Amino acid sequence: MINCAVVTIASALLQKSAILFLAYLGFHHLPPPKHTLDTLSNLSTTISIQAKFKIIISFIQVVITLQPIYGLHMHSAFLPWFQSLQKFNFGLSELVSVSGSCYGSSTSMTTRLILNVAWPFVFVGLLIGGLLLHTIGMVQFDRRRQRQRQERSRLQRGGGGEVSLTDVMATFWSRSLYVTIVVFYLVLPSICRSIFDAVTCKQPPPLDDDAVAASPTGSDDRSVTCDKTEDNYKWIYKIFVTSFCIWCVAVPLLFLALLLSVRTTANAVIRRHVTTTNTTITITTITTPLATGCRFLSNEYKDTMILWEFVDVVRKILLTGLVIFIDVEGGNERILRLLVAIVICMVYSSIITIACPYKRMDDLNLAIISNMILTFCFVAGVIIHQCKETKDSTTTTDRDFCEQLFGLSFDSYNATLAVVALTATMLIGSVLYIGVLAVISFRVQLLVHSSSSTPQQQFG
Numbered sequence: 001m002i003n004c005a006v007v008t009i010a011s012a013l014l015q016k017s018a019i020l021f022l023a024y025l026g027f028h029h030l031p032p033p034k035h036t037l038d039t040l041s042n043l044s045t046t047i048s049i050q051a052k053f054k055i056i057i058s059f060i061q062v063v064i065t066l067q068p069i070y071g072l073h074m075h076s077a078f079l080p081w082f083q084s085l086q087k088f089n090f091g092l093s094e095l096v097s098v099s100g101s102c103y104g105s106s107t108s109m110t111t112r113l114i115l116n117v118a119w120p121f122v123f124v125g126l127l128i129g130g131l132l133l134h135t136i137g138m139v140q141f142d143r144r145r146q147r148q149r150q151e152r153s154r155l156q157r158g159g160g161g162e163v164s165l166t167d168v169m170a171t172f173w174s175r176s177l178y179v180t181i182v183v184f185y186l187v188l189p190s191i192c193r194s195i196f197d198a199v200t201c202k203q204p205p206p207l208d209d210d211a212v213a214a215s216p217t218g219s220d221d222r223s224v225t226c227d228k229t230e231d232n233y234k235w236i237y238k239i240f241v242t243s244f245c246i247w248c249v250a251v252p253l254l255f256l257a258l259l260l261s262v263r264t265t266a267n268a269v270i271r272r273h274v275t276t277t278n279t280t281i282t283i284t285t286i287t288t289p290l291a292t293g294c295r296f297l298s299n300e301y302k303d304t305m306i307l308w309e310f311v312d313v314v315r316k317i318l319l320t321g322l323v324i325f326i327d328v329e330g331g332n333e334r335i336l337r338l339l340v341a342i343v344i345c346m347v348y349s350s351i352i353t354i355a356c357p358y359k360r361m362d363d364l365n366l367a368i369i370s371n372m373i374l375t376f377c378f379v380a381g382v383i384i385h386q387c388k389e390t391k392d393s394t395t396t397t398d399r400d401f402c403e404q405l406f407g408l409s410f411d412s413y414n415a416t417l418a419v420v421a422l423t424a425t426m427l428i429g430s431v432l433y434i435g436v437l438a439v440i441s442f443r444v445q446l447l448v449h450s451s452s453s454t455p456q457q458q459f460g
Contacts, residue, residue: 009115010122012096017126025134042445047437051300051363054185056430058316059370060088061189063377063423065320069193070341071332072384075416085423091190092116109236116194117243120187127183128176135172139165170289177293181258184251185296188313192321195243248317256310258294263306305357315348319374338381345375362437366430373426380422383415 044050064085066072074082087094092115291298297309323337331337349371358364387402389412402410 006115009092009096009119013119013123013126016095017123017130020127021130021134024130043438043441046441046445047434048300048360048363049434050296051358051360052366052430052434054300055363055367055370056427057088057186058312059374059426060085060423061090062316062319062374063419064089065189065193066377066381066419068197069320069324070337070378070381070385071334072381073388073412074384074419075389075412077413078416078420081420081423089190090186091194092119094190095119110232110239113194113236113239113243117191117239117247120183120191124180124183127179131172131175131179135168139168174289174293177258177290178296181255181294181296185255185313188247188251189316189320191243191247192317195240195247196321196324248321252310252313252317255297255313256307258290259297259307259310262288262291262294262298263303300359300363301357302359305355308355308357311351315344318344335382335385338378338385342375342378345371345378349375362433366433370426373422377419377422380415380418383410384412384419387412387415389413 064082067074067082298306301308319341323340324331326337326340327334349368352364352367352371356364358367383402383406386405387410
């Protein structure tokens with residue numbers, strides 16, 4: 001049964017890796033016209049699409065934890081909306097669908113935890129393997145083409161711009177680092193959430209009409225109880241500690257170490273290449289392979305705030321995982337986690353407003369608005385938590401209870417509608433704003449291109 005799950009996941013990872021590898025080959029060997037490529041590259045840089053993409057993805061990855069981490073029971077009328085947002089979770093369940101029979105019974109939680117923690121490393125390894133094959137192929141192709149040129153031109157051996165293996169390997173490692181950072185950044189919240197699920201005790205529904213579970217179970221796995229003296233739970237807890245150290249501690253610290261290295265290297269390069277001529281100071285900017293590989297973490301931030309990505313990653317881990325340590329056994333039934341999340345969002349809003357880490361003001365405004373909307377979602381979550389949906393609202397006093405508690409005619413439907421409206425406003429507004437920026441930037445580029453290609457008249 002374990003082999004069933006491993007084979008299914010491995011085949012899915014191979015399929016996704018092959019698709020990305022073929023797209024990579026197509027982009028490099030069947031590129032669009034140079035003018036189109038330059039226009040798209042300039043457009044992406046001009047509107048800072050990477051920064052906006054990261055802000056939107058981070059927002060969604062926090063919103064989708066409202067149900068599993070904070071115990072909110074969204075109104076059933078809006079469940080399709082939240083299910084659609086799960087596509088941006090970038091977890092194993094979104095990547096491949098594995099039936100429960102593949103995991104087995106007695107080891108289902110253990111197997112799922114190991115697979116959820118290990119699959120990103122396998123995926124990154126496959127992608128890097130594809131990059132390595134492409135690099136080897138390009139080196140052999142360039143060397144063969146160089147020998148053909150030398151033979152045709154009757155050049156001496158070793159002349160004529162031979163391919164530098166050092167430059168090729170530097171490019172390979174830079175691209176490999178970039179791929180690793182992007183994958184780890186996208187899957188980090190979902191991996192942390194799956195890790196914390198291993199120590200979450202939930203009371204599942206009965207097995208049948210006559211059988212009722214006697215004690216809570218770990219992550220809906222009836223074979224594993226939350227009793228720490230159980231051998232199965234001890235094994236799961238050891239895996240949890242190891243996984244926590246790898247993903248929730250080591251990966252953010254890896255990001256921090258890379259950013260510190262980029263900052264140190266950049267400062268050293270600038271100091272070595274500052275030239276002074278009378279009163280003119282010229283600074284030559286040199287991009288190192290390390291800086292190129294880490295550009296996903298640092299491109300949109302000011303040089304003095306290059307470490308801000310580490311702060312943002314820690315914030316996401318706090319909101320999507322670490323908050324579960326607040327009242328582990330009964331946190332889903334109380335609002336303390338929601339209150340802590342509101343405090344975290346408010347503190348983060350104050351810090352980011354003072355620090356202003358982004359190079360562009362529109363990125364800073366989008367980040368602040370995103371965090372404010374998250375705060376409002378958590379506030380609405382308090383109402384949803386207290387005003388649960390009932391099957392028959394006409395025969396219950398829940399509506400009166402909510403009205404007495406909050407002073408307004410709130411219920412589960414209205415509070416969930418508020419969360420849906422807030423998230424939709426953030427997503428649709430961001431997409432429209434990016435579209436407007438893209439159109440304006442594209443028109444500016446067309447004007448610049450047309451003015452530069454128009455011949456100027458000579459007078460005199």
